[in-house]
Amino acid sequence: MTVTHDVPARSEVASAAPERAPARRNRQLAAWAFLAPIVVYLFAFYAYPLYRNLDLSLRNYTVRSFVRGDAPFSGLANYTKVFHDPTFGPALLHTVVFTGVSLVFQFSIGMALAVFFAQSFRLSATLRALFLVPWLLPLIVSASTWSWLLNSDSGVVNAALHAAGVEPVNWLTSPQWALTSVIIANIWIGIPFNLVVLYSGLRAVPAEIYEAAALDGATGWATFRRITFPLLRPVSAITLLLGLVYTLKVFDIIWIMTKGGPTDASTTFATWSYRLSFGNLLPAFGPGAAVGNLLIIMALIFGLLYIRIQRRQQP
């Protein structure tokens, strides 16, 4: 290949030596022109907003200095303020509990359903499609529906409890239940994603392995524990990581259902950041951005952890 190309090129060079340098420069220019859109895109939509968020969190913004753009640099003052805020402890705890519990249930229910649907039976495709509904609905619709279902006085859930003779529960308005309620809604929304990814992972496991296992006398649970689960490990890892990133930043469900309340009972970092920046007539952009950055760092740590584990698995 190279040889056949080189020959005419060299003869060209020999005959028209002065054109060589501009031609290369043109080619480089073209290369940059082709690169430019993606570079510009990355800078405009990734690097700049990140930089801006970092900058916001390191300056003492008031509405006045926000408009004038002359906010004084205040170092880590916003972060210190956020760390010492009485909301910090509960918000961190809620973020961890919300993410952890959601992931455990989403993943295990998603896995169970994936294994269930892997044995193709009649209507399995239809049923599987129905399980995707929570994923397809706009979040505002599903969150509002949940909020209506769990309403203390006119909600369907409390009506059912009442019919069963159980005391009604203030799902969204009592400090004991608010976080549980939003977690339940979030699990419901997250199951389809886990189901779909794990199901496609299952399809990639060769059938011969199962046949061999069956010949060796492996029963259902042993097959799952010794074959399905180990072979699904890479798919599981990426599912959990993506789920983690999605769940850490869940905002809309909580905001629509409880506004992070009552008081701070269901406040996570995501809703707290929003409340600081936009939930008040007088926005506090600095601390809001600081909380947002803490969220990014949390997601980044787990992302790096994932990359490390993956490297170790594939030498």
Next chain:
Amino acid sequence: MKLSRQALGAVAALTVAACLSTACSNDDNSGSSDAAGGTYTIWDPYPQFDDSSDWVKLLQKCGTDAGVTVKRTGYDTTDLTNKALLAAQQSNSPDVLIVDNPVVSTLAEAGVLTSTDETKLDTSAVEPNLLAAGQSGGKTYGVPIGANTLALYYNKKVLDAAKVDPAAIKDWASLTAALAKVTAAGKKGITFSAIGTEEGSFQFLPWFWGSGAQLTQLDSPQAVSALTLWTDWLKQKYAPNSVLNNTQTTSWQEFATGDYAFAENGTWQLANAQKAGFAYGIIAIPSSAGGTAPAPTGGEFVTAPVQSDTKRYPASTKLISCLTSADNAYTTDTTLSYIAATDAVQAKQVAATPDLKVWVDAVKAAKGRTSDDLGTKYPKISEPLWTAFQAALSGSKSPQDALAAAQSTAAAATR
């Protein structure tokens, strides 16, 4: 050919880059464009009105009268504060901004708004209690287009069945007694919105002020008595637990079911009340000791944001005067279901619709949230306040403890 294509690519890439760095936006917005004539931008929080509505037609007509073309955009009201701040940051403010009254002091503090001294707007006809929401540091930053406030709607049928006379409700004791009677008769008492946002504070303030409490002292005995009133209603089941999550709209929907005796809601629900399908009445919110409690004023101010080209102000002033003039204010306030901001137009409204009398009285007794020179301190007080009533109503703290915590937060934030 080859070269020109490369050049084309480079040019395209550069244009994209240039656009992204300087924001290829509509340059005709404001500031640099020509002063006399030209296009004037107006932002309002009434996205429900489209170009065929009376409101937009009025804007166009005022533009024609002032000799300019009007370009109007309607934003969601919760969006408008941030939009206005961002626009000001980019020196891209609209010429006329119509904005919710508690936001005026925030925008004024940010240096976004001109005072009426600069724009030579006449505000002498406006009721002082309404104008106060737009005043800080001795300056006035806009003209109210109209006002709304809160009162108690009642369901006549429910009250009759429980043998309650609404005219006898003069203070908190008689209201609570009425709620007890209604609940005993198997109906529901009262619904309101105690959500953890500004909306909740708005609904709590008539009771807070009606107790004699001041926003500068959130844990006074009067303030505790106001919060205890609400908490006891929930404990006695006179009010549903869902108030904790109710917006004013969902609270209204509860009332519209016909099961509730009372609902605390605003002027803007009048049209819906007529559609509710049951006989209703309206009474003012009583204060603790009797008489009408001061409710907070709602409604928007027409303001003129700062422009780099001050030659634009005279036309903006003409536009604002036109929008707030007696005849136009009457039309606009009728469309928006608001009460006018001037005595003369209020009288005209009552003459046309005697039902509005109770609302006009309520507006006269009302008080701006940012009044008393609280200005930008108000948001820092309002948030601890809503946190406090959420804590007390959900049972995680006693009213006393919740308000004491709120006071220390507010004091630290406004110091």
